[in-house]
Amino acid sequence: MTTSPSPIHVIGGGLAGSEAAWQIANAGVPVILHEMRGVPGIKTDAHHTDGLAELVCSNSFRSDDWEYNAVGLLHAEMRALDSIIMSCGDANQVPAGGALAVDRDGFSQAVTAKLEAHPLVTIVREEIAGLPPEEWDNVIVATGPLTSPALADAILKTTGEESLSFFDAIAPIVHADSIDFDIAWRQSRYDKEGPGGDAAAYVNCPMDKAQYDAFIDALLEGPKAEFKDWENVPYFDGCLPIEVMAERGRETLRHGPMKPVGLTNPRNPTVKAHAIVQLRQDNALGTLFNLVGFQTKLKHGAQAETFRMIPGLQDAQFARLGGLHRNTFLNSPKLLDRQLRLKAMPRLRFAGQVTGVEGYVESAAMGLLTGRLAAAQALGRDLAPPPPETAMGALVEHITGGHLEGSKFQPMNINYGLLPPLEAPKVDEDGKRINPKDRGRARKRLMSIRGLAALKAWRDAA
Numbered sequence: 159m160t161t162s163p164s165p166i167h168v169i170g171g172g173l174a175g176s177e178a179a180w181q182i183a184n185a186g187v188p189v190i191l192h193e194m195r196g197v198p199g200i201k202t203d204a205h206h207t208d209g210l211a212e213l214v215c216s217n218s219f220r221s222d223d224w225e226y227n228a229v230g231l232l233h234a235e236m237r238a239l240d241s242i243i244m245s246c247g248d249a250n251q252v253p254a255g256g257a258l259a260v261d262r263d264g265f266s267q268a269v270t271a272k273l274e275a276h277p278l279v280t281i282v283r284e285e286i287a288g289l290p291p292e293e294w295d296n297v298i299v300a301t302g303p304l305t306s307p308a309l310a311d312a313i314l315k316t317t318g319e320e321s322l323s324f325f326d327a328i329a330p331i332v333h334a335d336s337i338d339f340d341i342a343w344r345q346s347r348y349d350k351e352g353p354g355g356d357a358a359a360y361v362n363c364p365m366d367k368a369q370y371d372a373f374i375d376a377l378l379e380g381p382k383a384e385f386k387d388w389e390n391v392p393y394f395d396g397c398l399p400i401e402v403m404a405e406r407g408r409e410t411l412r413h414g415p416m417k418p419v420g421l422t423n424p425r426n427p428t429v430k431a432h433a434i435v436q437l438r439q440d441n442a443l444g445t446l447f448n449l450v451g452f453q454t455k456l457k458h459g460a461q462a463e464t465f466r467m468i469p470g471l472q473d474a475q476f477a478r479l480g481g482l483h484r485n486t487f488l489n490s491p492k493l494l495d496r497q498l499r500l501k502a503m504p505r506l507r508f509a510g511q512v513t514g515v516e517g518y519v520e521s522a523a524m525g526l527l528t529g530r531l532a533a534a535q536a537l538g539r540d541l542a543p544p545p546p547e548t549a550m551g552a553l554v555e556h557i558t559g560g561h562l563e564g565s566k567f568q569p570m571n572i573n574y575g576l577l578p579p580l581e582a583p584k585v586d587e588d589g590k591r592i593n594p595k596d597r598g599r600a601r602k603r604l605m606s607i608r609g610l611a612a613l614k615a616w617r618d619a620a
């Protein structure tokens with residue numbers, strides 16, 4: 159006689175938790191979803207309803223172009239794995255060009271209704287205000303960037319980390335292949351070797367006085383995101399947004415992150431730059447670089463325009479723009495194993511934004527994956543995460559170790575820089591020469607085709 163597996167507990171009915179519960183139930187395993195919204199007097203600072211999978215801000219899942227956009231590839235992978243978030247998103251689409259945008263209420267109601275109707279899903283409205291009871295041996299924690307303080311404190315104590323919630327001022331990240339190396343050069347300040355033994359670890363972008371003055375004016379005048387009342391936790395590592403530094407005096411940045419000392423421009427060795435912007439490698443693959451000290455609360459549109467004023471970054475493509483909000487996330491590379499389980503307490507698996515991915519789709523994708531991993535465990539099956547060529551596998555790789563060792567772990571959207579690189583093709587499928595300016599685009603397409611094929615192979619082998 160076969161016994162049915164004991165239920166898996168999912169804490170948090172946001173994007174990740176809803177997706178995890180759906181995947182578990184569809185694998186034939188009972189699931190109990192615990193969501194604190196709906197309990198009188200309990201809410202978060204960003205949600206407005208009691209609906210599952212509520213979108214707290216924009217209504218966009220970003221680009222739906224799977225061939226040329228990494229988040230579009232993630233959409234395609236999730237659709238191939240019967241995602242509830244994607245099917246309800248598709249069913250509640252509103253016009254948004256190449257993006258997938260949804261009617262937020264219709265979307266949340268559809269997710270809630272589907273989960274309520276599933277015979278293996280039980281939804282309990284309660285806050286889990288501490289570590290889950292010990293008899294819960296297979297738990298997914300998907301409590302998001304606004305995890306309730308009681309649970310966040312309990313996780314902190316278990317991990318021995320000093321901090322979990324940050325007033326998150328994040329710096330933009332650019333794709334290395336969009337930096338103009340006819341202007342920029344590689345060198346560490348005073349040619350100092352880093353822990354990896356590299357004396358040329360940084361990319362340097364020089365400015366003369368006129369360029370610096372114009373840049374400071376743009377920073378001071380650019381539109382800034384408003385502070386929210388609920389953003390009252392400390393700055394991450396004491397970082398000040400760059401425009402706040404500029405407000406303190408026009409020279410502040412030249413004496414701070416943009417100081418032009420210890421660096422020599424090989425193309426102009428006798429002339430000292432007035433200021434220098436440095437970029438630091440951001441991922442182990444070396445495909446992404448962050449602007450050092452450039453955490454910012456400039457609005458996204460203004461950021462791209464302002465940072466492209468930096469010589470060498472005039473054509474920069476941004477993998478992530480800077481931003482500012484409260485964010486609760488684990489130091490995942492240190493704390494989680496490849497199954498996204500807490501090493502210190504493997505009965506807890508983490509999903510969603512709390513693992514250090516950024517964005518609705520990325521959070522839901524990690525929910526999807528942990529749901530499948532937890533269900534496989536309950537059924538006594540071995541299941542490894544998808545390979546790193548897939549968008550989903552690349553995210554797992556990033557949060558469990560793909561970021562550069564020794565650097566500060568920061569949340570990340572999916573982007574092609576997280577996937578193993580491919581040589582840009584010179585000819586197309588018909589053997590026709592591809593114009594050099596179109597080769598980057600052709601490479602993205604090849605990476606997407608490779609990713610989706612690998613994902614389907616992983617799914618079919620599971």
Ligand SMILES: Cc1cc2nc3c(=O)[nH]c(=O)nc-3n(C[C@H](O)[C@H](O)[C@H](O)COP(=O)(O)OP(=O)(O)OC[C@H]3O[C@@H](n4cnc5c(N)ncnc54)[C@H](O)[C@@H]3O)c2cc1C
Nearest residue numbers: 170172173174194215216286301302306510511517518521
């Ligand atoms: C203010 C803000 C704006 C954002 N805007 C965007 C945006 O525009 N686009 C974008 O792509 N991403 C955005 N994000 C980032 C992120 O993608 C979303 O926060 C996303 O909702 C994360 O999904 P999640 O499932 O991890 O968390 P959530 O969707 O927040 O779900 C977590 C759930 O857990 C519940 N919960 C928390 N603690 C407990 C507990 N102890 N017991 C029981 N339940 C609990 C919460 O009520 C919530 O329902 C934003 C984040 C914030 C904070």
